[in-house]
Amino acid sequence: NHIVVTGFGTSGQEAVNELLARGTDPREIVVIDGSEKALDLAEGLGCNVLCGDSTRDKTLKDVAIHRARSMIVSAGRDDTSILITLTARHLAPRLPISIVVRNEDNELPARQAGATTVINPVSFAGLLLAGSTSGKHIADYMADLAASGGRVKLNERPVLPQEIGQPLSAIGTGLGLRIYRGDHPIGFWEDGARALQTGDCIIEIVEETDARAKPDDQ
Amino acid sequence: NHIVVTGFGTSGQEAVNELLARGTDPREIVVIDGSEKALDLAEGLGCNVLCGDSTRDKTLKDVAIHRARSMIVSAGRDDTSILITLTARHLAPRLPISIVVRNEDNELPARQAGATTVINPVSFAGLLLAGSTSGKHIADYMADLAASGGRVKLNERPVLPQEIGQPLSAIGTGLGLRIYRGDHPIGFWEDGARALQTGDCIIEIVEETDARAKPDDQ
């Protein structure tokens, strides 16, 4: 029930820092990299480390990939990251795998290789840049939603038994944005959001309660 | 009343593509770059172009920076981007300036140079990666919020006269998330959100109505 992080370059390091900021125990994180120098950094944070090549079955088996709760792939090269994803998907059919790709053309192949989440940093930056021209607070609000600290965070959780039959707008834990009913997304404005059902997954905005929360608006 | 985009590398291109996808007229965009090849691309999209060095006052004056409605700075190097920001801020004290920085250490200097929005692609990717380990829909929802298309978008607008005195939860245009009252952010759960005031700025999630909207959830 650990998190496997393969590739400990800038993106991998940022991801681990954020996981720790969210309260993840570093002993639940296993970092794989080919560079001893990168692994020294990870070890310094308290993470478990393995020096190896994550495109090999053996490496992923050594970190018990089939028992991991999720995997972060950011190998620095899209081809390597996609091969790691294919290898991991083969060994762990239901593992959530998040991959960083740098080239937009590789987003679809990454999904085809079995990634559940595909993140393209440059593409996302472009979206934020464009959004920032239509309002000076947009990018800051997005950053607050994505990051620990600040005032709010985006949360995903299963519906609670006592919420069944109630509208999404009535949940008491946060502001309900979207329901996933099976794989079908239902917006807060849609008829399907008038009555929550067993098995629904809720996306909500919740207030940050962490003591380390700090305002991110200057 | 144009948008100045300085630096037409990957981030700058992604930003312009997104602006066009949001319906911005390409003739309202002025792209500055030192490379004729980059400018050919921008010209192909219908944008105005200027070959020049944006760290020079003259270049920015040539694009009437003092009359621009916003500026996007993504020069590829943090030092260059920050110098451009300083130059632009000097010439246009109230211009909204969004800057891309690649090194976390440069986020604060970028703000000090006068940027209103600072975007670090790698850092943001790390946040999304970490977030994706706590829910498989989190990153997709963030991408939908940030991008045109999909089902929702994040919107920033002034309060309407008929909304004064009403609670944030009663707005009819979308789901109200946050109010900026002056520079002070007020969350949907806070007392200040019970009655909107003149001058409030509202952050809301609205349904995408664009005909080109397409589901982004697979």
Ligand SMILES: [Ca+2]
């Ligand atoms: Ca936050």
Ligand SMILES: [Ca+2]
């Ligand atoms: Ca959208």
